[in-house]
Amino acid sequence: MSDNDKKAYDLEKKAFAILTQALHRDIYHQFAYCTTIKNLWDVLVARGEGNAATRKIRHGLLKKEFEEFLFIENETLNNMATRFSHLLSEMHSYQVNATQQEMIQRFADALPPKWSQFIDLLKHTGVLDTLTI
Structure with a gap:
């Protein structure tokens, strides 16, 4: 084995060990058939993202959640902003698109x-149209 092959083999084994150690014991057995880091990674990605049908359903649910996003009683502004940021992050992952103006308006x-x-004042002065997330 050449030096480059040995390095590649060592890196593969280290990456495989790190990834398998990150798996919870309860689900580790579900990935026992994976023998390479590439194979294991692809299976984990597929499991995390789901198939096309589940992604389509999730896409629709995220779009609806965005359209119906509201303040929850007794929620702090910081918690609401964090929840909204998390929603936007998930939307980005599932390619649910919204313009900056739609995000600000929502x-x-x-x-x-x-x-x-305060919001009426921002709308009346036109400042709301210039804001970004």
Whole structure:
């Protein structure tokens, strides 16, 4: 075996060990047939993303969740912003597209009623149209 082949073999074994150690014991047996890091990675990606049908369903659910995003009673503004950021991140992963203006409008509309005067002022002055996420 050449030096490059030995290095590649060692890297493969290290990567495989790291990835398998990250798997929970309860599901490790489900991946026992994977013998290479590439094979294991592909199986994990497929499992995490799901098949085309589940991705399509998730896409639709995320779109609906975005359209219906609202403030939850007794939620802090920070928690709401974190929840919204997480939603946007998931939307990006599933290619659910929304413009900057749609995102700003959705977040503004979701704010609790005590923010309505401030949001109306931003809309009236046109500042709301210039904001970005």
